[in-house]
Amino acid sequence: xxxxxTRAIGVAILGMGNVxxxxxxxxxxxxxxxxxxxGAPMEIRGVAVRDxxxxxxxxxxxxxDKPEDLVAREDVDIVVELxxxxxxxxxxxxxxxxxxxxVVTANKALLADYTGELATAAATAKVDxxxxxxxxxxxxxxxxxxxxxxxxxxxxxxxxxxxxxxFILSAMDADGSDYNETLAxxxxxxxxxxxxxxxxxxxxxxxKAAILASIAFHSRVTALNVYREGISNITAxxxxxxxxxxxxxxxxxxxxxxxxxxGTQRISARVYPxxxxxxxxxxxxxxxxxxxxxxAENAGRLMFYGQGAGGAPTASAVLGDLVMAARNKVHxxxxxxxxxxxxxxxxxxxxxxxxxxVSMRVADKPGVLSTVAGEFSSRNxxxxxxxxxxxxxxxxxxxxxxxxPDAALSETVAALEKMDSVLSVSSVLRLEGTNE
Ligand code: NAP
Ligand code: HSE
Numbered sequence: 001x002x003x004x005x006t007r008a009i010g011v012a013i014l015g016m017g018n019v020x021x022x023x024x025x026x027x028x029x030x031x032x033x034x035x036x037x038x039g040a041p042m043e044i045r046g047v048a049v050r051d052x053x054x055x056x057x058x059x060x061x062x063x064x065d066k067p068e069d070l071v072a073r074e075d076v077d078i079v080v081e082l083x084x085x086x087x088x089x090x091x092x093x094x095x096x097x098x099x100x101x102x103v104v105t106a107n108k109a110l111l112a113d114y115t116g117e118l119a120t121a122a123a124t125a126k127v128d129x130x131x132x133x134x135x136x137x138x139x140x141x142x143x144x145x146x147x148x149x150x151x152x153x154x155x156x157x158x159x160x161x162x163x164x165x166x167f168i169l170s171a172m173d174a175d176g177s178d179y180n181e182t183l184a185x186x187x188x189x190x191x192x193x194x195x196x197x198x199x200x201x202x203x204x205x206x207x208k209a210a211i212l213a214s215i216a217f218h219s220r221v222t223a224l225n226v227y228r229e230g231i232s233n234i235t236a237x238x239x240x241x242x243x244x245x246x247x248x249x250x251x252x253x254x255x256x257x258x259x260x261x262x263g264t265q266r267i268s269a270r271v272y273p274x275x276x277x278x279x280x281x282x283x284x285x286x287x288x289x290x291x292x293x294x295x296a297e298n299a300g301r302l303m304f305y306g307q308g309a310g311g312a313p314t315a316s317a318v319l320g321d322l323v324m325a326a327r328n329k330v331h332x333x334x335x336x337x338x339x340x341x342x343x344x345x346x347x348x349x350x351x352x353x354x355x356x357x358v359s360m361r362v363a364d365k366p367g368v369l370s371t372v373a374g375e376f377s378s379r380n381x382x383x384x385x386x387x388x389x390x391x392x393x394x395x396x397x398x399x400x401x402x403x404x405p406d407a408a409l410s411e412t413v414a415a416l417e418k419m420d421s422v423l424s425v426s427s428v429l430r431l432e433g434t435n436e
Contacts, residue, residue, distance in 0.1 A: 012046055012047075014048045028058075045070065048083070067092055068095070072095070078325050078329065094121055102129070103118075103128070108135060113210075113223055133317035135208045137314045140317070140320070142211070152299050156255065160252065161308065162290070163308040165251040183196055183199075203223070205271040206269075207223050209270070220343070221267060230273075244389075247283070248275070248276055256352075266344060289308055351406070352405070361396055361426055373386070382402040383400070
């Protein structure tokens with residue numbers, strides 16, 4: 001495609017599931033408006049699927065089960081990858097970029113590990129690689145970080161970036177809904193990944209954290225650099241204890257610039273379920289909604305909120321990228337390149353200062369409280385509150401600490417687990433969103 005041409009922009013769509021179906025619908029229903037916005041019509045050249053027999057409601061001649069052939073077509077200018085998984089999308093996107101096609105993808109699992117090689121291929125071929133839909137569904141967060149805040153210094157990006165787990169935790173908190181039934185419902189509503197383990201074990205949120213941290217801190221962060229815990233061990237008791245502390249439980253994704261006293265900087269990227277005080281804005285984010293709070297030296301605090309999962313909201317973000325890529329094909333120009341000049345190192349989780357909530361079943365007898373407290377104080381961890389729940393065989397101690405290095409906290413929990421008077425440590429969660 002030459003610049004300033006007004007011939008149609010050929011679009012290949014790889015995948016027609018939850019998101020792909022909505023992308024095809026919007027491209028078809030809004031064709032006239034989109035043509036006016038782009039300056040040329042966008043025409044679907046083909047749609048790759050696995051199962052050609054499934055009814056799709058589109059011209060069957062557009063369907064193919066050979067995505068590699070579709071990507072190779074000369075009349076395709078932009079490839080929209082909505083298949084999911086690493087292979088074949090990695091190879092297909094690379095092929096597309098190398099042959100001068102721009103790419104739009106929502107594939108966070110792929111981007112978390114391979115943005116480097118794909119961005120290099122895009123830069124070499126002078127084409128666009130856009131992925132707004134990969135993080136937080138409909139919410140514009142990649143473009144604000146990459147472009148609007150390009151002149152500022154981002155210090156923290158934190159929030160709720162997985163719709164499925166937020167849907168589950170909100171339902172469990174609101175009316176004691178069953179974990180497995182709510183997860184199945186998230187699948188039916190098109191929120192969950194093809195393998196929902198990615199959602200509930202925090203892999204999806206970790207992939208998004210890697211993408212956000214890379215952009216925010218101009219460094220290459222991969223999923224392996226992100227500390228990760230999921231929500232599969234969260235119980236109704238945790239939610240009840242959270243309520244008693246005027247908190248709720250959210251799966252948080254936190255990317256932080258840590259500056260040491262000598263001025264050296266490191267990145268912490270981490271995902272875990274945490275207690276969040278009810279008065280914190282993230283506590284009010286329910287269902288499949290996401291929210292991302294960005295803190296920057298000059299902008300201060302910005303909050304982005306909206307639908308974080310589902311076919312139509314995600315397709316909105318895909319269409320935004322598609323229009324940008326198509327405009328660039330028509331009028332010339334390119335989107336921003338990957339920026340990794342800072343190359344900041346990753347701080348291990350043990351160095352991060354967090355607060356802990358520890359719930360344990362204990363022997364209900366004199367002296368237990370002081371021995372438990374001793375384990376914390378011997379590691380220089382200050383306790384904020386201690387509460388006893390139940391009595392006799394049901395006695396529990398719930399300890400909430402002040403901020404301390406995560407390594408010291410997990411060492412303390414390991415020591416508590418070995419104590420005779422501690423029958424079991426039933427739950428350990430971090431507490432976020434407080435000023436202490
Ligand atoms: P999905 O419903 O599972 O759809 C995947 C589509 O890709 C299906 O149409 C499938 O074909 C097709 N496909 C898979 N492997 C293929 C192959 N080897 N060859 C040809 N076609 C293949 O997934 P989705 O929920 O739409 O998600 C798509 C992508 O968007 C994923 O990367 C996901 O992480 C990301 N994303 C999803 C959401 C969301 O809310 N769902 C939000 C943001 C980002 P069949 O239809 O024949 O099975
Ligand atoms: N499975 C993802 C979620 C889809 O629940 O957030 C949106 O990325």
